[in-house]
Amino acid sequence: MERDIYDEDQDAFRDVVKEFVARYATNEKREQWDADGEIDRPTMLAAGEAGLIGLSVPEELGGAGMLQDYRFRAVVTEETIRAGAGSLAGALGIQDDLAVPYLAHFGTPEQQQKWLPRMATGEVLGALAMTEPGAGSDLRGARTTAKKVDGGYLVNGAKTFISSGKTADLVVTFVKTGEGDKANDFSLILLENGMAGFDHGKKLNKMGFHGHDTAELSFDDVFVPDENLIGGEAGHGFVQLMRNLPLERLSVGVAAAAASQAALEWTLEYTTSREAFGQPIVDFQNTRFRLADVATTVDVLWAYIDRAMLLYKEARLTPEEAAKVKFWSTEREWEILDTCVQLHGGYGYITEYPIARAFLDARVHRIYAGTNEIMREIVARQVTGRR
């Protein structure tokens, strides 16, 4: 089904992204990222130069000023995933969907001036650290503290599973500034690479997204100046997270649809060229019917995701709608990728093939940005009116 969400601006931007991807997301580069467990900095700087990151940074601070218009970001995700570079898609997404928005939405003018221009160029890479070894879904259980001291805060604790955690220069960190576990006991504070007592810990070995770093972080009496408290006032961390989580969930929905679309394209190509019993496997009725199912689901996915992007653009995508988008799209993605792996036969299991890598990458889509069980909880509360 033809999509009509994009206009000539996104079409022109798609050409830029395609050019970037052809140049930087080569098989050789991807293998290097996978071996290193991270995207190299020159590639991230080149992405900044080409305008692939910093899309949500205000124009006067060097970005594209697309804080509410997710369509440009979607184009980046679609084209990087189509090129089989899921890890690059992930690294670009962390910068623009998880790090920049906290400063663009809630940062003081000084914080925005200080960080956003360099985040738009890729000179400063960001991350968002909420999850702790003992608290993931239940964020009120977070134990990383920021105790007020003269001129700033002393931060102690640990975070885990932090995407871009090893490579980030600036980490938006969820900390407890109050004594209890009420919403206003939490804040977001900027931890800078190189601060004494801030350790980026070890890179975690993952099932997928091998070329994008995920790390443990630890904080041992890290002195963080007052000026690094996002928004300049303690107690707003929970509200700030809640405000941005729909974007994070929409971004996962877009990635799920993009991977499903790419899987369909790869599988069509593969099944047309592969023969068994004297005919291309695309001509077996099972293959044809499976592909018909996949193509239809991809259409429905895009119709839903595109609608969500437009609602987001008008600041009307509610947390419940974003939760529906996240769990439903990632579950369709999982079914589609499994079907497409099957249609590739043994080659579907070999990571040289993009379908195998996309399958491994997709598994975490049902876990991060809030597990799909938590997404259903959010929706169920609204549907039933009961907590």
Ligand SMILES: Cc1cc2nc3c(=O)[nH]c(=O)nc-3n(C[C@H](O)[C@H](O)[C@H](O)COP(=O)(O)OP(=O)(O)OC[C@H]3O[C@@H](n4cnc5c(N)ncnc54)[C@H](O)[C@@H]3O)c2cc1C
């Ligand atoms: C590759 C990767 C990258 C990540 N990147 C980041 C990042 O950049 N920043 C960040 O802060 N975090 C990140 N995370 C963490 C991720 O968001 C958490 O893993 C996720 O929210 C789940 O938390 P948990 O692992 O503690 O699981 P738990 O909360 O312990 O959940 C375990 C299981 O219990 C279920 N469960 C929990 N509570 C309920 C409930 N009320 N009802 C029903 N079921 C429930 C969960 O759904 C899950 O199935 C990342 C994780 C991974 C794997």
